[in-house]
Amino acid sequence: MAQLSLRGIKKRFKNTDVLHGIDLEIGDREFVVFVGPSGCGKSTLLRLIAGLDPISDGDFFLNGQKMNDVPPSRRGIAMVFQSYALYPHMDVYENMAFGARLMGLDKPEVEKRIAEAARMLRLEPLLQRKPRELSGGQRQRVAIGRALVRKPAVFLLDEPLSNLDAALRSDVRLEIARLHHDIGGTMIYVTHDQVEAMTLADKIVVMNAGRIEQVGSPRELYETP
Ligand code: ADP
Numbered sequence: 372m373a374q375l376s377l378r379g380i381k382k383r384f385k386n387t388d389v390l391h392g393i394d395l396e397i398g399d400r401e402f403v404v405f406v407g408p409s410g411c412g413k414s415t416l417l418r419l420i421a422g423l424d425p426i427s428d429g430d431f432f433l434n435g436q437k438m439n440d441v442p443p444s445r446r447g448i449a450m451v452f453q454s455y456a457l458y459p460h461m462d463v464y465e466n467m468a469f470g471a472r473l474m475g476l477d478k479p480e481v482e483k484r485i486a487e488a489a490r491m492l493r494l495e496p497l498l499q500r501k502p503r504e505l506s507g508g509q510r511q512r513v514a515i516g517r518a519l520v521r522k523p524a525v526f527l528l529d530e531p532l533s534n535l536d537a538a539l540r541s542d543v544r545l546e547i548a549r550l551h552h553d554i555g556g557t558m559i560y561v562t563h564d565q566v567e568a569m570t571l572a573d574k575i576v577v578m579n580a581g582r583i584e585q586v587g588s589p590r591e592l593y594e595t596p
């Protein structure tokens with residue numbers, strides 16, 4: 372279960388205000404997609420939610436608990452990056468095991484979770500391969516698998532398809548939709564792509580210049596009357 376409340380979230384880098392006060396409620400199991408021009412603060416907001424960067428002002432609550440000072444590893448939130456960020460010297464299995472081991476899970480539990488994730492993402496034949504031996508789509512599935520084995524309540528996905536070609540993009544997009552359906556986590560997803568936003572989102576958040584401009588369902592935002 373994962374309900375998020377963002378209350379007056381601001382972010383300042385040195386003397387530049389990047390987020391000017393973000394207020395948003397995200398419901399349990401909701402799939403929320405952030406859209407908006409490059410540089411408007413989407414990635415920054417995800418990094419604050421993940422705990423990778425400190426919030427300058429405002430509060431972030433997860434299930435009513437204030438998370439501002441909770442370290443990333445204890446938030447129950449996993450992030451998938453555009454660039455995959457896999458460890459090149461580790462094989463697929465080790466890449467997926469790494470974060471799970473850091474959580475202190477024992478070896479049988481790690482193995483069980485990796486087997487589950489590999490099945491869901493069709494990675495079973497690839498477990499012994501190194502990232503360089505994989506296609507872009509396979510790498511991104513490993514990155515998603517690595518997040519999945521932590522069983523997070525919240526998934527953050529920062530333009531996860533933007534490095535893939537068109538055919539792979541629709542494959543991995545379907546994979547993500549299926550994953551959301553199967554595991555029922557709360558998903559927060561950043562994209563430039565209107566098709567992704569329309570097909571994946573329960574709720575679309577339109578950002579511009581560090582502010583939320585509009586919030587609505589795909590129908591409300593994209594269907595002309
Ligand atoms: P988006 O994801 O919407 O493209 P970002 O969140 O990456 O936007 O960036 C928002 C703004 O914050 C940009 O102007 C960017 O240059 C600035 N920014 C991001 N990270 C830093 C940082 N570590 N230091 C200074 N400025 C940053």
Ligand code: ADP
Binds near residue numbers: 464498
């Ligand atoms: P050890 O604890 O002996 O170092 P690891 O669990 O780290 O063993 O696994 C070593 C390698 O064996 C991994 O890199 C992975 O390729 C492979 N491996 C281990 N367990 C499994 C598994 N359940 N399924 C597939 N491959 C596995």
